[in-house]
Amino acid sequence: MRGILFSIAEFGSHPIRRFFRPVLLLCLSSVVLCGAALRRASLTRHAQDAFAAVYYGWDPELFGRDDGVWPSPACCSGLDCLSERARRRLQEESDDGGWERVVSPSPAPPPGANREQLFRLHSADSAAPPATALHPVAPSPSVDSAASPPRASSAAPHVGAVTYVRSPAYVALAEQLACSLRRSNPGLPLSIMLVAGELSEAHVARLRALPGATVLFVEPISFPNSMEQRYAANWLKLRAFSLSQFDALVVLDADTAVVRSLEGLWHLPAAFAAVPDQSCWLSRFGPRLESINGGVLFVRPCPAVMEHMLALLGKRPKLRFTHAAAEQDFLNWYFRYTAHTLPLEYNVMATESLRGNLTRGGRAPIVVHYNKHKPFNGREDRPGHQFLCEPTS
Template identity: 25%
Template sequence: MADRVVAHQGAACWATLFTHAHYLPCLAVLLQSMRACQTRYPLVVMVTETVDARTRERLARMGCVLRDVDAWRVPHADGSLAFERFQNVWTKLRAFELYEYERVVMIDSDMLMCHNMDELFDLPLERGMIAAAFACTCNPKQIPTYPAEWTPRNCGYALRPHPPNDARQLTKPTYRLINSGVVVLEPSQEQQAEIHTFILRHTERVAQYRFPDQDLLADVYRDRIQMLPWYYNALKTLRQCHPDLWNDGEARIIHYILDKPWLLGPSPCGEHTHLHSLWWDAYASLAAHPATLSMTRDEWANEIALHVRGI
């Protein structure tokens, strides 16, 4: 049996990818929410060459640890991606190259932390494994670019108990899919080489991925994924798709998949009104006190609010 380790005994961090200044609003809100939850670990922001010097300076002044990474491009078939913006998500996997850290919790920036979840750094994890939560395959909006098998009857979140304590319950391919909004990993050259090798050996399969980074992780770590409870990556759609599972008070971190609150405006409506309002409340609190992130009101207006709709 593989050795079990608790990697936080060495250096550990949160890590997120940042590719353009227009992501500053969501990153600022995420960072402040993490501080409000009193995390003990730094946020490493992996920046690509598309991030200008002014934005880099802003990120550093906000208190982020910057790490330059090369964009990772992998060929994909025309029309294969669920959304064209997903062509950039391969670069998230540079988190496996943060070798100075023994444990990394990779998170997306379109999230709002509601409760401290530093316990993920203490999570017992066998070597060569990752931990992540299910992908919700219900596809409530019937998005045509999603796989045909993405239906409620095939969703891993329908399994009970949650998460399953017996791998024999994972009888459908969709039960082995993850959402990469939160991934607990241990950087190593060995694991990064394994990822690269898989891509080279399975070029045709990889080219057809709809959700590149998370589809790849589900393939590479097929039998080496420790499933996390839903509340460590509380996809906003779970509140409607799996109401028996969702509990507002249990959500550790809300993941604003699909429509983004900062792009919809400050008067949310529709089925996600409550969760979008939580993001806007956090934004308004931060906008009222920009010095919290070492910013003046003018700097906030010109660098953050500039990228928010309706402000």
């Protein structure tokens, strides 16, 4: 598109051809209007993105959280986030030149790999120990996250995954996510955050019955959103920062499948990390990574950080990003200058960044994010559905 506009500008600048410039612009406008008629929903979303870019992008305070203005509490920083054992291991890996091996432990799958082969790949790499070697927290009866005990001071980190379900439609997605975790990261506990009264007893019972999963009832967090009504429910993921019984968590949207080991995350010297968003239309023609995607987050829980976030959201309504991507844009603002960037394979948007069994750039996915085309919607030919895990229990 940028090349087309430059070509039109160059063509129109010639004295002889200046007459044809309005004609070319009229033709281009006709093409755009025809496309709008055929894809009205897409155009509406692009218009919303453009409005949000202007409404929020021109406010200097929303470029990113200034720690001098809104200082954030921190439970750890840098290497202090790691246990003594993890720091020693990180130093050894750095001395051996093996950090890349830790971050990307598994080989790429063959182009024609089937579903079973794709899920076996994580065990083929002997360089990365299974998640059970990290002594994860054992599942416990349903508890309220507010009553979570203080983080244990152990030599090995306590790690886990967490998701949330706020409507019956996402129960089946959470079951698929739990299945994929059991196959790719055996022994890694999954916590499922719920709000009391939002699901029926039957749906709660289904989630409680998942092997290796623990149901946590938490207090709701919701703010209305004009871009997508369902975005209001996503604010609940902020509660993951309060789960201080864990040293580190991967916060996953329910519409994801974990297909390879997450081992490379647990020793990151960071309090927060995420993958850049791959579906920002306004950034497609620019060289920069503008924002994160909230579907997969690496978090070192810190209740003080969560309380600080909620206080800011209460005092400054504009930080709720009502006309944008809600909690995703808020987290991007909050951690703009401190977040670590994860490689694309940790949050592969199936439609935008998956090419067969590989990502853009030829990497093997670790987490596939279905986003637009949810699993079990009757379309097995959708991108990434070869990575789905069919629950067996």
